[in-house]
Amino acid sequence: MAGLLVNIDVPDRAAAERFYVEAFGLTPLRRFGNNGVELAGWPVRLYLLQKAEGTTGAGADPRRYARHWCPVHLDVVVDDIDAALAQATAAGATVETGIRTDSWGRIVTLADPFGHGICLVQFLNRGYDEIATPA
Structure with missing residues (x-):
């Protein structure tokens, strides 16, 4: 095993980034277009991934927020x-x-x-x- 990444789907990447930076003092490292950001400050990197509500997540379950x-x-x-x-x-x-x-x-x-x-x-x-x- 080479490591661990934590990914969180969110409906609004910018709003989620603001929340995790303000709530936990995380620092944005890299952005992936407008739909993703990598945050540092915990023992593992946190990735916030913008995914629209209702789109298919794991299996056939729609994302809901x-x-x-x-x-x-x-x-x-x-x-x-x-x-x-x-x-x-x-x-x-x-x-x-x-x-x-x-x-x-x-x-x-x-x-x-x-x-x-x-x-x-x-x-x-x-x-x-x-x-x-x-x-």
Whole structure:
């Protein structure tokens, strides 16, 4: 395996770029015409790809940008969940739950303006090692 790319389909590339830059401090690196942008600032590059609502996504499912559930989502690890939550909501994220604290850390669930789920995670103590067992 050579690496990992994270691609997010959005209906408006410019609006999505503004959101991810303002919400998470990411930096645009390259644009691919008007329909794509590569963002840096996380351990993997994030690609925002403009795809019209209703066009075919995976399989035969049409793309939709209202809030939707998907088993794949972003967990953004932050140092200060309160500050990160304020920054994300100021940029346009929707808060879906309150901040929850567990032995491993704190978590809050959000949605970006395009319906994609995002969790902010702040590790405490030993992080996931608090609940992990050997495989």
